[in-house]
Amino acid sequence: MKICPNCGSSMDEETNFCTKCGTDLRNVAPSVQGNEAAPEANLAAQEEPVQENATPEQTATDVQNRPATTRAEAKQQSITASQLTNAAANQLSNAANYAKENFNFDAANMWQWFVNSWKHPFADQEAERWYGWVTLLVEDFLLGLGLYIFEQRSARGFDSTWNSNVANSTSGATFSVVFEMIIFLALIELCWIFACFISYKVIYNKKRDLLDLTNHIVQTSNLNAIFVVIYFLSMMFTSTTGGVLPILMLVLIEIFFSKAITVSLLGDNGEAHDKFYGYILFLAIQGITTLILIMVIGSSVISQIKSYLGSSFWSMFE
Numbered sequence: 325m326k327i328c329p330n331c332g333s334s335m336d337e338e339t340n341f342c343t344k345c346g347t348d349l350r351n352v353a354p355s356v357q358g359n360e361a362a363p364e365a366n367l368a369a370q371e372e373p374v375q376e377n378a379t380p381e382q383t384a385t386d387v388q389n390r391p392a393t394t395r396a397e398a399k400q401q402s403i404t405a406s407q408l409t410n411a412a413a414n415q416l417s418n419a420a421n422y423a424k425e426n427f428n429f430d431a432a433n434m435w436q437w438f439v440n441s442w443k444h445p446f447a448d449q450e451a452e453r454w455y456g457w458v459t460l461l462v463e464d465f466l467l468g469l470g471l472y473i474f475e476q477r478s479a480r481g482f483d484s485t486w487n488s489n490v491a492n493s494t495s496g497a498t499f500s501v502v503f504e505m506i507i508f509l510a511l512i513e514l515c516w517i518f519a520c521f522i523s524y525k526v527i528y529n530k531k532r533d534l535l536d537l538t539n540h541i542v543q544t545s546n547l548n549a550i551f552v553v554i555y556f557l558s559m560m561f562t563s564t565t566g567g568v569l570p571i572l573m574l575v576l577i578e579i580f581f582s583k584a585i586t587v588s589l590l591g592d593n594g595e596a597h598d599k600f601y602g603y604i605l606f607l608a609i610q611g612i613t614t615l616i617l618i619m620v621i622g623s624s625v626i627s628q629i630k631s632y633l634g635s636s637f638w639s640m641f642e
Contacts, residue, residue: 326352434458441543442550445584446591449543456538460513463552463577468506470559470570472498477560501628508621513581515613517541519606520589527595527602537588545584548577 326335326349328342335342337354437451475498517538525531555573562569589606590599 326354328352437543438546438549441546445544445546446587449539451539451543453533453535453539456535456540456542459542459546459549460538461510463548464506464509464513466552466556467509467574467577468502470556471505472502474559474562474570501625504621504625504628508617508625511617511621512614515617516582516585516610519609519613520585522609523602523606524589526605527589527597527599528592529596541581541584541588544587545580548580551576551580 326337326339327333328335328345328347328349329352330347331342331345333342333344335349340350341348434452434455437449437455440447440449517534520541521532521534521537524537551573555570555577558567558569558573585606586603590603595602
């Protein structure tokens, strides 16, 4: 068959001119439509499989790429999670270090223990277990010594005014009274701390070391060390007629010590029993032990004071 190059009509191979447009077809090579269509169909068929074959390749590529992408994403997610975990751990570590630096102290010596307790009374300190009791005993000694010094100064002033011998005749009795007062104060503190120790075990259903508890109570009330020094100096240099400052210091010492015990008893969390009844137990033990000490030692101190007053009175006439 011949195809007219002008109008595209199909003619027989023997046709020399196009029957539609009259174009000369003698120089047009004959062609078979089926043969021409076949190559086109074959070409299309060849192209289509290529396209069809391309899709599996792309799919294979995608299949190959997807696990890689998934692995990359999983790796990235793992890195991100690890970074977040590390960041959280660092934050916790920083918080712990901050708390340790600011609220927990390792006292290398007793002076540092005092300074830390003045700055942060409620903070936990790693210190020698005997710091608390040594502090209490020294404070009790200074309280008694201050009273003794004040009495002797007053007696000497009285002697110089009335030309008597009160200071010499009463020095022994006064020292005995002061010594018994120091023992009385130490026992009172021991009984109060022991009452806190028992009540703490009842409230929290766990035992706390007595020396550690004493350290915590004393460090919470360590402003008392300053009050005791002020009291001692005032007893040494104040007027022999007395003054308000020593009495004020004694009141502050008692308040701070008793409140420090209360805070140490009720300040923790995780109580097993109601704190109110634990505190009632503490007050009961505190009151009973204090009353017993007053009856036992207080009577001796009172008799010593009576003897001292009698000696002072008769010394006025010597």
